[in-house]
Amino acid sequence: MRLLRNLRQGPLRALCVFLALIGPVPALSQQLGLPDAAILTISSDRLFAGSAFGRRVIDEIESEGAELAAENERIVADLSREEKELTEQRAEMTPEEFRELADAFDRKVQSHREGQRAKLEALGARGDEARGVFLRLARPILVDLLRESGAGVILERSSVFLSSDATDITDIAIARIDAEIGDGKDLE
Incomplete structure (x- = not known):
């Protein structure tokens, strides 16, 4: 019923409604800077690292990694x-006294090692989690790019044996993602 009302309001409006319903045509996708191809490619690593979101996360993790390394050096x-x-006190102790202190020292070293390893693993997990959040937030934007281009699929560029650079939409996707979610600090 609404479409009929739109048709009565003028042929130009009806054409706009029709074009919106059928989706973009290849010429429109090219006007949007998208390639006219059935298959598009994207580099997910570059997508993450090149986005404001990814750069923020990488900078935070590198900073925390540097702090962890400095803490490790102090320990x-x-x-x-x-x-x-x-070792200097060993000469003044009985072998039993020294063994007791040496065992306690070994437990302390092992405890520090495990603590530092756990912190490093947590840092890595945080990076993986942030990447998952990024991909969840980027997905609707990538779906829009797919729809606008008229392509049927977006493939991971590193998994493609051979392709034209013209099918790579990574830079376009980065620009759109930056415009939509920025560095994502408030979205995590």
């Missing part, structure tokens, strides 16, 4: 000092 320096002191 290693402290443990080295403690080991040296323990």
